Amino acid sequence: MAWTDSTRSAWFGIAAAAIITTGFAGPAVSASLEELKEQGFARIAIANEPPWTEVKADGKVTGAAPEVARAVMQKLGVEEIVASISEYGAMIPGLQAGRFDMVSAGLFIKPERCAAVIFSEPDLCDFEAFAVQKGNPTGVATYADLAASDTIRVGAPGGGTEERLALEAGVPRDRVIVVPDTQSGVKMLADGRIDVYALPYLSLADAIGKAGGDVEIVGPVEGTPIFCAGTAFPKGQEALRDEYNKVLASMKEDGSFAAIIEPFGFNAKPAMLVTTEELCNRKAE
Ligand code: 6CS
16 A cells, blocks of 8 residues: 555644644653763653563563654763653653653653653554454443443543543543553453443454453454544653654664664554654544
């Protein structure tokens, strides 16, 4: 499939050249590149949702997002990244409060988030999916289907995009179940404690690949766009973000970016076809 403008706008649902500005007071204390070089590490927030982010049994922090951040920061002279696991809903408040220097967790670039923090250019993109019992007994294919049902319980990460999509579609709060991590989510689905588990496709494929069981994936979820993530920084750290972007752009150019993310199952192309400005101005589908 050729990547024409119409494909691009169909995939990303972008309206050309729409600009939104929203005022927001400055962040708490945050570290500049000089200060990060000085301290020798950057504190990043992650979510432990493979293949985006993962803490191995030996404590090693990996996953496509931290690996990209580690490579970029090392090129900027910051040797280490130190990660702490956070719920998606706590990542931006943590950044604003100075608990993290960056969020490298596959945090989707969305207008409401762009109003609170600043993002690098995109790095990881994926489509939305549902995990359901084998044979999809409830027949769901969209968030509207979830809302139209009186019984379906959907599991989603706290403060994440899927929780928001379910609530915005009209699924009542008591049928949107916050799931702490992918292992628990697949288990809750297998045990019948939730009927649908909503996450990006690659997260479900990884979790189900590891857990097995009588479940299957439905996706892309109709009516939802391709989401792209980037590394987030506190407002006020535009200089750090711009240095980060320069290195990321050169890595996209020389192929080292693709070499890092493709082994995790990500396609590098979509992240090179859309800009953060376009994603920050994207209209809801
Ligand atoms: O940024 C988000 O909202 C979503 N990102 C990922 C990688 N997983 C789920 C989460 O909801």
